[in-house]
Amino acid sequence: MNLNLKDKVVLITGGSKGIGKAIAMGFQEEGARVAIVARDRKALELAQSEIDGISIFQADLTNENEREKVFKDALEYFGTIDILVNNVGGSNGSTTAETDLRLFHDAFELNYFSTVHFSKLVLPHLKAKQAGSIINISSIFGRESGGKVTYNSAKAAMISFTKSLADEVIKDGIRVNGVAPGSILHPTGNWQKRIEQNPEKMEQFVQDEIPAGRFGTAEEIANVVTFLASEKANWIVGATINVDGGQSKSNF
Template structure:
């Protein structure tokens, strides 16, 4: 399917590996102008080698407000416009709520929630001028229901709520905001890969008991949904949180 994304300027945070890199590859296949941002320059350069020279890279720590400002400022200076922002940077920390230091709650919110809020607000300023744009926030099924580490769960819940609020505010400017809630995704740099290597029998049992599809999801399956949501083919999807999880979520809506 031609999603008519050719020539669109795309910025993906956390784009040097895993789901972010797969999203970059999906947009490249559609002929878009793709830029990836990450804090580790070595990972960025490795991703550029894999994805091709057409990919632009931006080194930025999205937990740092000044880096976020510089990222959008530099992107606009180089590309002229921003058509699609994918807030993919994220990660989990801590353990049980009562045993997790407050510092880790703040850190999780900064990485998974505040960074996306700030970058979205900055991108919207430019998208309003163009009267078009799409923002896609990568959340989690555990932002919609109980599960996962509490700091991560809380931050992703907040991001899903923000997605709906911002979406309703900016759709009149031609800007669509949505979120994708992945289930358990297996990739080389992810936690599930490490857990699978450490205890294959335990993880095999997890998949059998928790994922009706009977396997882990792939980064490409998230990426395909991201590319669709960014396109005009999804023109009537506004403020949605879409599960991409092989049936893993226990929610019925």
């Protein structure tokens, strides 16, 4: 299927590895002009060596000033941005009782406020052309319990923000949607580490928790993201789509 993404400018946060890297590869294969932003210079350079033609920008995305600078740098380099993918994220802490309040702030800064901030930064440029797409990568655990409470809470806020912003800007030709991955296996992720530490436990986890009988792949997330960004998905507005092999317990 031709998604008509050739020469579209795509900015992806947290794009140097894992799901973000797969998303970058997906857009590059569609002929888009792709920029990735991350904190780790070595990871950025490795991604650049593996994905022909992508551009890299280094920034600490928990820092408001660095977010503003890297967005300005990307905009100056490309002249425009057509598609924003807010992918950067991470978890910390443990239970609510055991987790310092500061870690909740940190989790929201990385997972949620970076999404809000980059979205606000790109909106004037998308409104000027009356076109564009913003896609927010959250998690199935933004809709139900599971994993770290700081992460879940921030992703829940992201899902709510996605719908709110979508309704606000669709009149300007801008579509905002989200993808909520389930348990995704990739070389640099936590699931790979857990498999190496206790393969039997992880095999049982898959049998018990994922009806499809396996972990998902980063490429399977990327396929949904590229579709959502395309004109083929023009009537999808404000949705956050579970991509999880049936793992989610939520049925709405």
